[in-house]
Amino acid sequence: MAILLDRDTRVAVQGMTGWAGTHHTTQMMEYGTNVVGGVRPGKGGRSHLNLPVFDNVAAIRAETGANASIVFVPPATAAAAMIEAIEAEMPLVVTVTERVPTLDMVRVKDALKGSKTRLVGANSQGVLAPGVCKLGVMATGSERAGSIGIVSRSASLTSEVVAQVTAAGLGQSTTVGVGGDAIHGMSMRDCVELFLADPDTKGVVLIGEIGGSQEQEVAELLQEVGTTKPVVALVVGTHAPRERRMGHAGALTFGFKGDAASKIAALEKAGVRVAPSAHLVGRTIAEAMARAN
Amino acid sequence: MRLHEFQAKRLLGECGLPIPRGAVALTPDEAEAVARDLGASRIAVKAQIQAGERLGAGGVKIVSGPAMARNAAQEMFGRRIVTAQTEEDGETVRRVYVEEGISIARSLHLALLVDWSVGGLVAVASPDGGEGIEERARRGDFRQERVALPVAGAADRAEVAAFFGRVGLEGPVVEAACDIVEGLRKAFVELDATLIEINPLAVTSASELVALDVKMTLDDNALFRHPELASLRDEAEADRIKLSAHRDQLNFVQLDGDIGLVSNGAGLGLATLDMVKAAGGKPANFMDIRTTARSLDIAHGFALLLDNPKIRTLLINVHGGGMQSCDTIAEGLGVALRRSGRKLPIVIRLAGQNAEFARNRLKNFGCAVIEAPDMGAAAERAVQVAATGRA
Numbered sequence: 001m002a003i004l005l006d007r008d009t010r011v012a013v014q015g016m017t018g019w020a021g022t023h024h025t026t027q028m029m030e031y032g033t034n035v036v037g038g039v040r041p042g043k044g045g046r047s048h049l050n051l052p053v054f055d056n057v058a059a060i061r062a063e064t065g066a067n068a069s070i071v072f073v074p075p076a077t078a079a080a081a082m083i084e085a086i087e088a089e090m091p092l093v094v095t096v097t098e099r100v101p102t103l104d105m106v107r108v109k110d111a112l113k114g115s116k117t118r119l120v121g122a123n124s125q126g127v128l129a130p131g132v133c134k135l136g137v138m139a140t141g142s143e144r145a146g147s148i149g150i151v152s153r154s155a156s157l158t159s160e161v162v163a164q165v166t167a168a169g170l171g172q173s174t175t176v177g178v179g180g181d182a183i184h185g186m187s188m189r190d191c192v193e194l195f196l197a198d199p200d201t202k203g204v205v206l207i208g209e210i211g212g213s214q215e216q217e218v219a220e221l222l223q224e225v226g227t228t229k230p231v232v233a234l235v236v237g238t239h240a241p242r243e244r245r246m247g248h249a250g251a252l253t254f255g256f257k258g259d260a261a262s263k264i265a266a267l268e269k270a271g272v273r274v275a276p277s278a279h280l281v282g283r284t285i286a287e288a289m290a291r292a293n
Numbered sequence: 294m295r296l297h298e299f300q301a302k303r304l305l306g307e308c309g310l311p312i313p314r315g316a317v318a319l320t321p322d323e324a325e326a327v328a329r330d331l332g333a334s335r336i337a338v339k340a341q342i343q344a345g346e347r348l349g350a351g352g353v354k355i356v357s358g359p360a361m362a363r364n365a366a367q368e369m370f371g372r373r374i375v376t377a378q379t380e381e382d383g384e385t386v387r388r389v390y391v392e393e394g395i396s397i398a399r400s401l402h403l404a405l406l407v408d409w410s411v412g413g414l415v416a417v418a419s420p421d422g423g424e425g426i427e428e429r430a431r432r433g434d435f436r437q438e439r440v441a442l443p444v445a446g447a448a449d450r451a452e453v454a455a456f457f458g459r460v461g462l463e464g465p466v467v468e469a470a471c472d473i474v475e476g477l478r479k480a481f482v483e484l485d486a487t488l489i490e491i492n493p494l495a496v497t498s499a500s501e502l503v504a505l506d507v508k509m510t511l512d513d514n515a516l517f518r519h520p521e522l523a524s525l526r527d528e529a530e531a532d533r534i535k536l537s538a539h540r541d542q543l544n545f546v547q548l549d550g551d552i553g554l555v556s557n558g559a560g561l562g563l564a565t566l567d568m569v570k571a572a573g574g575k576p577a578n579f580m581d582i583r584t585t586a587r588s589l590d591i592a593h594g595f596a597l598l599l600d601n602p603k604i605r606t607l608l609i610n611v612h613g614g615g616m617q618s619c620d621t622i623a624e625g626l627g628v629a630l631r632r633s634g635r636k637l638p639i640v641i642r643l644a645g646q647n648a649e650f651a652r653n654r655l656k657n658f659g660c661a662v663i664e665a666p667d668m669g670a671a672a673e674r675a676v677q678v679a680a681t682g683r684a
Contacts (some may be wrong), residue, residue: 101512102442103407108415110413157560163645212409248430248490277669
């Protein structure tokens with residue numbers, strides 16, 4: 001049906017009472033997501049949007065059986081909210097908050113080690129299983145239930161590619177935004193692994209960009225395991241302005257592989273079809289699917 | 294936020310990092326005065342630009358005496374220095390740093406940084422420090438050791454000592470190196486840094502360690518925890534456009550073409566840039582509007598573009614999402630156009646959340662726009678308009 005989400009997903013909203021939390025909780029419920037309540041320290045026992053509010057994640061887990069949470073908490077306390085969810089063994093946590101301090105994400109990564117939680121984000125638009133569940137802030141309307149899994153580092157490009165995939169006569173099993181920050185929870189590789197194992201996902205679209213090495217990690221995975229599912233990628237940033245750099249440490253330590261050409265070469269070597277332009281992703285996956293059948 | 298050498302040395306010197314005696318100078322007179330106060334036989338005059346590889350580009354001069362320090366500074370002020378790490382037009386020298394010369398026996402490279410792939414703090418070091426190390430690395434002639442460091446609590450001293458052993462340090466200097474790493478680790482965490490790089494970390498002829506050059510970046514997203522450091526930004530960032538863009542929740546990079554680009558989200562912005570280049574056009578900028586930007590922030594972003602006389606057309610490629618819908622951006626455009634009064638052909642492609650509403654907003658503002666059905670067509674149209682000057 002989908003990865004990460006299903007019809008039994010019961011959502012807790014961390015930071016539900018703020019503006020963003022209120023707005024997007026309403027939107028998620030209108031989409032049909034089963035939101036079971038919210039968390040706001042100090043406001044436990046009240047209700048908001050006709051939903052119960054709890055003081056902490058452990059309480060909402062115990063009282064409602066919530067098995068996923070979405071974090072709208074502001075940057076200064078977002079890491080504490082994520083760590084609280086991890087300690088409460090929340091199986092899935094999606095963090096929408098942008099601009100979480102880098103070292104706070106290092107602390108979150110430490111908490112994730114050996115935990116039972118899958119974290120998506122921060123700075124993620126979330127996860128959408130069309131017609132099943134929306135755990136995120138993405139606009140809806142262009143999506144359609146179908147067989148293409150989409151994993152992306154960019155929210156606006158995801159909306160674009162979802163519309164193209166639908167227009168090409170295909171639909172989406174799940175879309176996942178891994179988040180735009182350098183340190184994040186699930187990687188593109190983690191998501192592609194789930195898509196390859198998911199019987200309802202027949203093809204995968206990867207939306208990558210310059211920086212980091214997540215695209216190369218996906219290429220490595222595909223070369224390790226092999227797959228018969230078509231995988232299509234878009235990598236943006238070929239013509240990005242040369243960034244003024246400082247010092248040598250980044251390049252020396254992590255290699256010279258953040259540019260688009262290196263990523264495209266690695267993906268093509270692993271059998272991925274790379275879309276020639278951002279407006280041609282829908283056509284590229286449609287052709288790849290037709291060829292596979 | 295990138296710091297200048299003099300800022301990083303000030304911060305880390307306070308945290309116990311051994312640095313040469315020195316001070317910043319804003320004029321040749323000041324450079325001469327600093328050199329005289331230092332009273333050293335050898336003096337280093339160093340252009341305060343943020344990029345590395347200054348030495349080969351004339352950004353560092355070793356001189357003997359105050360008069361020569363003055364001359365060296367005079368030659369640097371106002372110059373644009375271009376190195377492998379700057380943008381193509383280089384960086385202007387507005388300050389020099391004048392410090393005592395050190396007699397170097399060995400040059401190491403030492404850095405603390407965040408390893409993005411695992412999400413942890415790491416120290417890296419090499420026995421082959423100094424200029425040109427990237428060139429050597431590309432040739433495969435560069436050895437680097439690394440050790441993971443904790444964010445909470447002190448590093449394991451034995452592990453750090455073993456790490457320096459692999460780098461080739463031995464004897465009492467290893468203890469000093471361990472102290473430096475622990476001091477830097479604490480400073481890194483306390484100041485919310487994302488990079489501290491010392492190159493070279495010099496071993497002097499007296500077997501002491503001295504940090505000759507320091508590069509440091511602070512996490513913009515953590516500056517709210519450090520109001521005392523916020524003033525370093527104005528000191529560090531002389532670029533008016535970048536300062537303004539930072540305040541307005543935009544990521545803005547000026548380029549030298551004639552097509553002004555506006556997109557929401559970094560991914561769509563990069564895609565737009567790629568499509569314009571592929572269609573043979575010359576972008577005037579890269580601009581990514583943050584999802585938290587309000588219409589007035591966006592109007593300031595448009596104003597940065599409309600102020601640029603080179604621009605012949607604007608290309609607006611927006612896919613409205615759940616966080617930021619098309620009409621917010623349309624409103625920013627309408628406000629900026631009214632304020633500037635400039636008439637330009639505008640190619641626009643709107644999709645997603647509130648695209649129709651945004652079209653109406655633009656009509657109400659009296660904006661005449663050329664609509665394109667998809668992003669590929671929009672990019673091609675903008676390139677055509679820029680080339681012919683006609684809608």
